[in-house]
Amino acid sequence: MLDRAAADDALRDADRCFPSRSAFDTILAAMDSVTPKQVLEPAIPNRLAAANSETPGGPLASTASRRRGRFARWVRGMVSFAFALWIASIGLSLLVRHSGLNRYLTAKLATAFGRPVEVGHYDFSLLAGPRLEANSVTVGEDPRFGHEYFLRAEQLTVSLRWQALLRGHVEFGTLSFTRPCLNLVLAPDGRWNLEDWLPHPADSKVTGTAVTTVAAHPAAAGAVPHPARIEVDGGRIDFKRGADKLPFALMDVKGEVEQDGPGRWRLDLEARPMRAAVIVQEAGTVRLRGLVGGTSSRLRPAELELNWQDASLSDVLRLARDRDYGIRGRFSVIVQARSDGPDWTLIASTQLRRLHRWDFPLRAGDPAVNAHLSAQLWPSDSRIELQQLVLETPRSNARASGSFSWARLADAPRGLPNDFHLQVRSSTLYLDDVLAWYRAFHSGVANELSLRGMADVDLNLDGWPPRIEQAVVASDGAQLEGGSLRAPVRVSRMALRIEQGRATLAPTTVALANEPSAVHLEATGRRDFDWSWSAKAAGQTERLQDLFAAAAAAGWSLPRGWAVEGPLKFDLHWQDARNPFRERPAGTIELGGLTLRAPFLNRAMSQIKAHVELRPTESRVALASAQAFGAHWSGALRRTAGSAAWEGSLAADRLSAAEFDRWLDPRWREGLLERILPILRPAPQPFSLPQGLSLRGQLTVDQLDVEPAVLHRLRAGFDLNLDARSIELRDAQADFFGGTVHGTLHAQLSPEPSYRVEARLDHVDLVQLAAATSTLRQRFAGIASGEVLLSAHGIGRDALVNSLEGRGSIDARDAQIAGVDLEHSLRSPSREPGTSAFRLAAGSFTVGAGMVRFTNLRLFGLSETWQASGSVDFSRKLDFRVRPMPPVLAEKHLATFGGAPGEAKGTFRFLGSLDAPQMVRLGTESQPR
Numbered sequence: 001m002l003d004r005a006a007a008d009d010a011l012r013d014a015d016r017c018f019p020s021r022s023a024f025d026t027i028l029a030a031m032d033s034v035t036p037k038q039v040l041e042p043a044i045p046n047r048l049a050a051a052n053s054e055t056p057g058g059p060l061a062s063t064a065s066r067r068r069g070r071f072a073r074w075v076r077g078m079v080s081f082a083f084a085l086w087i088a089s090i091g092l093s094l095l096v097r098h099s100g101l102n103r104y105l106t107a108k109l110a111t112a113f114g115r116p117v118e119v120g121h122y123d124f125s126l127l128a129g130p131r132l133e134a135n136s137v138t139v140g141e142d143p144r145f146g147h148e149y150f151l152r153a154e155q156l157t158v159s160l161r162w163q164a165l166l167r168g169h170v171e172f173g174t175l176s177f178t179r180p181c182l183n184l185v186l187a188p189d190g191r192w193n194l195e196d197w198l199p200h201p202a203d204s205k206v207t208g209t210a211v212t213t214v215a216a217h218p219a220a221a222g223a224v225p226h227p228a229r230i231e232v233d234g235g236r237i238d239f240k241r242g243a244d245k246l247p248f249a250l251m252d253v254k255g256e257v258e259q260d261g262p263g264r265w266r267l268d269l270e271a272r273p274m275r276a277a278v279i280v281q282e283a284g285t286v287r288l289r290g291l292v293g294g295t296s297s298r299l300r301p302a303e304l305e306l307n308w309q310d311a312s313l314s315d316v317l318r319l320a321r322d323r324d325y326g327i328r329g330r331f332s333v334i335v336q337a338r339s340d341g342p343d344w345t346l347i348a349s350t351q352l353r354r355l356h357r358w359d360f361p362l363r364a365g366d367p368a369v370n371a372h373l374s375a376q377l378w379p380s381d382s383r384i385e386l387q388q389l390v391l392e393t394p395r396s397n398a399r400a401s402g403s404f405s406w407a408r409l410a411d412a413p414r415g416l417p418n419d420f421h422l423q424v425r426s427s428t429l430y431l432d433d434v435l436a437w438y439r440a441f442h443s444g445v446a447n448e449l450s451l452r453g454m455a456d457v458d459l460n461l462d463g464w465p466p467r468i469e470q471a472v473v474a475s476d477g478a479q480l481e482g483g484s485l486r487a488p489v490r491v492s493r494m495a496l497r498i499e500q501g502r503a504t505l506a507p508t509t510v511a512l513a514n515e516p517s518a519v520h521l522e523a524t525g526r527r528d529f530d531w532s533w534s535a536k537a538a539g540q541t542e543r544l545q546d547l548f549a550a551a552a553a554a555g556w557s558l559p560r561g562w563a564v565e566g567p568l569k570f571d572l573h574w575q576d577a578r579n580p581f582r583e584r585p586a587g588t589i590e591l592g593g594l595t596l597r598a599p600f601l602n603r604a605m606s607q608i609k610a611h612v613e614l615r616p617t618e619s620r621v622a623l624a625s626a627q628a629f630g631a632h633w634s635g636a637l638r639r640t641a642g643s644a645a646w647e648g649s650l651a652a653d654r655l656s657a658a659e660f661d662r663w664l665d666p667r668w669r670e671g672l673l674e675r676i677l678p679i680l681r682p683a684p685q686p687f688s689l690p691q692g693l694s695l696r697g698q699l700t701v702d703q704l705d706v707e708p709a710v711l712h713r714l715r716a717g718f719d720l721n722l723d724a725r726s727i728e729l730r731d732a733q734a735d736f737f738g739g740t741v742h743g744t745l746h747a748q749l750s751p752e753p754s755y756r757v758e759a760r761l762d763h764v765d766l767v768q769l770a771a772a773t774s775t776l777r778q779r780f781a782g783i784a785s786g787e788v789l790l791s792a793h794g795i796g797r798d799a800l801v802n803s804l805e806g807r808g809s810i811d812a813r814d815a816q817i818a819g820v821d822l823e824h825s826l827r828s829p830s831r832e833p834g835t836s837a838f839r840l841a842a843g844s845f846t847v848g849a850g851m852v853r854f855t856n857l858r859l860f861g862l863s864e865t866w867q868a869s870g871s872v873d874f875s876r877k878l879d880f881r882v883r884p885m886p887p888v889l890a891e892k893h894l895a896t897f898g899g900a901p902g903e904a905k906g907t908f909r910f911l912g913s914l915d916a917p918q919m920v921r922l923g924t925e926s927q928p929r
Contacts, residue, residue, distance in 0.1 A: 102122060115139050117137065117139050118137070119136065135154070135155050135156075137151070137152065144187060144193075145187055146183075146240065146242075148240075152180065153181070157174075159173035176232075176233070177235060179235065181236045182236070228258065228259045229257070230256065230257040230258075231256045232253055232257075235252075236251055236253060249275070256269075267304070269287070269289075271286050272284075282310075282312035284311025284316075288305070288306050288307075290303045290305050300341065302339045303336075303338050304336070306333075306335040306336075310331075314329075314358070326358040328356055328358050329352055330351075330352070332353075333349065334349045342379075343376055343377060344378075345374075346376070349372050350372075351370055355368065355369075356441070357442075368393065368394065372389070382405055383405040386401050386402045386404070388400075389402075393433045396429045399424070401422075403419065404421075421461070422460070422461040424459050424461075431453040431455065431475075431478050445553070447483075448482040448483045449481075449482045449554070453477055454476075457473050459472070471498040472497055474495045485549060489511070489513075489550050490512075492508055501526060502526050502527075503524065505523040507522040508520070510539075516540075516541070519538070519539035520537070520538050520539055521535070523580070532576045533576075539569075540567075540568065540569040540570070543567075544567070545564065561599025563597040567593060568589070570590070572587035572614070573585060573586055591608055592609060602663050605627065606626075607625055607626060608623075609625045610622060610624060616641065617640065618638060623637070623650075629655060629660055630656055633650060637695070637697070645695065645696055646693075646697075649697050649699070650697065652699075653703070654705070657704075661797060664753075694719075696719045697718065699729065700713075711735065714733075716732030717732075725749040727745075728746045729746075736761065737769045740762050741761050742760045742762075743757060743760060755792050755793070756790070757789070761784065766781055767782075775876060780818070782814050783814060788808035801874060804847055806847040808845055808847075809844045810843060812841040820917060821834030821835060822836040823836065823861055825908075839860045839862065841860070843855065850873055851871045854871070854880075864885075865885045867885050868881065876915070878912055878913060880910040908922065
């Protein structure tokens with residue numbers, strides 16, 4: 001029984017909140033004031049209205065008047081009834097909120113959910129039938145499954161059955177959830193919290209707050225509500241394993257759960273999958289339909305169908321593994337599940353379409369695969385039995401069966417067998433399907449390339465990670481053709497067998513049709529803790545470029561700008577290799593005259609003949625000949641295992657700086673039009689160098705021409721590092737115009753190369769040095785020594801000359817300068833032809849801005865000493881000042897020396913060119929002579 005006082009209070013509150021009876025009567029009176037003519041006149045035909053107007057008070061007018069009166073009464077009745085229902089709904093809502101009905105209804109909901117329930121407030125409506133609206137609903141969780149809520153919803157609308165209300169009971173019809181959030185929890189014992197949602201049998205004992213609430217209301221204890229239908233709109237489902245919340249969830253859940261008989265429920269739900277912290281764009285829609293038993297029977301028997309259609313494969317993988325594997329495609333799956341007891345029977349069909357790499361466009365030949373699965377699942381044992389697995393591609397197919405247990409994988413001690421087994425049998429693999437999969441995920445594979453042939457594959461996989469216990473792969477041969485291939489590549493009959501931890505690849509030949517090129521392969525392997533292989537590859541070809549063309553058609557091309565042509569012979573083998581494709585082989589390689597082109601060279605290296613010997617501890621290269629940089633090369637190189645640097649010696653007959661410029665200067669690759677119109681030059685493209693290549697040792701060059709200088713018998717230690725793009729010559733020495741030169745050279749081969757030279761010259765014959773140029777021939781004599789430090793940068797001779805900078809010193813003995821007799825010229829009024837002789841000439845100089853500047857140059861003649869300073873530019877123009885320095889006056893006039901205004905008498909200035917110098921006496925008004 002309800003609390004009478006509380007009910008009276010609720011009715012008084014309703015009287016204050018709603019219109020009084022006098023107001024209601026006023027509304028009815030207003031309705032009475034509406035005449036039938038005002039209501040029905042628009043609907044009367046014009047001619048009837050005209051007839052009625054001609055015969056006032058006739059029979060027709062009387063009939064219409066009666067009809068209008070009945071319609072008005074019907075309208076007043078409907079409005080009154082709706083108004084009454086509205087008033088009653090508001091009154092009942094207030095009654096429920098402020099009376100014991102609040103606790104009574106909350107207890108009914110707690111019994112329906114089998115859990116404690118909290119409701120913010122209730123509303124009641126009679127307009128659409130008796131409906132109870134519970135706002136801000138929270139359903140608590142069973143302590144066995146955690147302490148977080150079981151269900152939350154913004155609103156729960158419950159339709160009530162009229163028959164039960166008339167008998168004084170509350171029975172639920174349809175439960176409609178608005179934006180609910182459900183937590184599905186899997187307990188450690190394998191039970192789901194959802195299994196206890198619907199009511200327990202009458203003799204069951206429900207624990208928790210719900211029992212206390214129901215017991216407080218005897219009326220509720222005797223009538224357990226059974227909702228016949230549950231509707232969901234805009235819901236969310238989160239998943240938990242014990243106390244750990246999984247990152248997966250279902251969003252925008254909508255659908256219905258309807259009772260289909262005693263203890264059976266029909267499901268029709270759809271949702272959008274999501275994962276925490278992962279943004280997906282095309283995750284598709286998951287739809288679940290079927291029948292399940294009541295929760296008291298752990299939802300069994302069950303017949304379910306899960307349909308996940310037209311989802312992006314990349315989004316599916318991100319949802320599953322929280323990472324992007326770089327695979328694009330479309331994904332669909334249909335799973336049918338049936339269970340009458342502890343096990344489930346599964347039938348699944350999966351479709352993968354338009355598979356390709358993430359950075360590839362869609363192509364008509366992108367691979368597709370269908371997978372059909374029938375299996376038996378035991379969730380309590382964490383075990384699945386694959387009765388049949390069928391994989392289908394456009395032409396190939398494979399059938400497999402096996403079993404998998406995921407409970408023992410994490411708990412089994414290392415070394416014990418895990419419960420995973422898969423047997424692939426009755427498989428037919430067409431090689432063009434293999435090529436389609438390879439083309440979809442590997443760049444550079446020509447669309448015109450085709451691979452003909454087929455293979456049979458049977459294998460058994462065991463353990464985790466899966467390992468091959470037994471396998472047979474057999475093919476009668478294959479042929480690769482099309483694309484850039486000059487001739488088809490044929491593969492002979494092939495057979496690979498793996499059994500009892502041993503593998504054997506029968507001898508197989510890969511050959512170019514109608515060509516003498518062929519490669520022979522064979523291999524054996526054994527498995528201890530891991531696989532180790534012994535393999536052999538031998539072959540020869542007269543056109544190595546054809547093998548590279550075949551590799552390029554399959555996507556294994558050389559870096560851009562590289563090319564290798566010519567004959568090759570090899571005999572390689574691997575012994576106990578874990579991965580023969582990545583480990584270094586042993587054996588020999590014979591280069592019979594290869595031609596090598598590189599992107600940074602204007603010309604190709606040719607006639608490369610060498611013998612390469614690969615050993616486990618070292619590699620050796622005996623270079624018999626090679627033509628490069630205008631020279632003939634030979635040498636021997638060696639590299640120990642584990643070292644990145646090659647060591648050895650190289651020798652060249654003749655090198656020329658001009659030839660180096662022709663090989664390296666990119667302007668030599670320009671055409672005539674590009675030289676005339678520099679704007680047409682293409683943008684420089686980056687090129688790749690062999691990674692990790694370092695070379696050091698001894699270099700010998702019979703003759704090195706650096707115009708106008710010539711070095712003979714150059715010997716130096718050198719370091720070549722392609723990663724750093726640097727070349728260094730150290731401890732270099734060479735014969736230089738009757739003397740010797742010692743020094744170092746460092747070259748940085750960046751996009752704008754730079755060079756640095758430090759050298760010491762000893763006993764250089766100035767006669768020979770001057771003879772190297774036609775303009776200086778027979779003008780100088782003597783023996784010179786000195787030091788020089790020079791640096792330059794740029795590409796080409798002009799850029800190097802213009803950027804030349806440095807400094808140095810010179811010390812010349814018995815020096816002579818032809819063309820002027822300095823001693824007689826300084827005593828006579830005009831320049832005297834002849835030869836100037838000096839016992840010693842010493843001074844320092846700097847190089848820069850296109851000229852050589854001499855400072856503090858002392859010239860010790862036979863009887864006098866001169867001081868000189870000035871410059872000679874690269875076009876041989878002179879600007880020198882010379883002053884005699886008697887020993888007594890040398891120190892006194894040293895401060896004024898240098899050509900300042902007001903030069904003392906006896907100072908001369910030499911202008912003009914080296915070919916025809918002109919002399920001017922400073923301190924006088926003499927003209928050049």
